[in-house]
Amino acid sequence: MYSMECVVVKEAPVSIIGARSAQQMGLIQVPVESVRKAARVSHEVCDRESVIREFPKVFNGVIGHFAGTFHLEVDESVCPVQLPVRTAPLKLKGLLKEELDHSENKVVI
Numbered sequence: 083m084y085s086m087e088c089v090v091v092k093e094a095p096v097s098i099i100g101a102r103s104a105q106q107m108g109l110i111q112v113p114v115e116s117v118r119k120a121a122r123v124s125h126e127v128c129d130r131e132s133v134i135r136e137f138p139k140v141f142n143g144v145i146g147h148f149a150g151t152f153h154l155e156v157d158e159s160v161c162p163v164q165l166p167v168r169t170a171p172l173k174l175k176g177l178l179k180e181e182l183d184h185s186e187n188k189v190v191i
Contacts, residue, residue, distance in 0.1 A: 145190055 086103060104110045134141040170178050185191045 145188055 088099075091098075099107070099109070101110070101112075105112060182191070
């Protein structure tokens with residue numbers, strides 16, 4: 083059983099329960115070993131070549147589709163959330179446009 087003070091609102095644009103409270107209430111589960119592994123990896127220094135060597139099937143220079151079929155499970159009881167568009171700094175807009183055009187020409191997007 084978990085007890086906390088909270089305020090109930092009619093409509094909330096985003097979740098107002100923090101991750102720790104949601105875990106303690108049993109609303110979400112975080113696999114601890116995955117978090118520990120991610121934390122270890124995030125502190126390692128990675129360079130482009132080492133990542134390409136570690137994942138050669140992913141970074142083979144060819145953009146395409148994954149082979150096979152994938153199954154994703156979606157919790158139908160969870161309400162989708164639409165986040166606001168993030169604006170890019172004016173200084174980066176030119177580079178961003180170039181990258182989007184490049185990705186569009188390669189049929190990535």
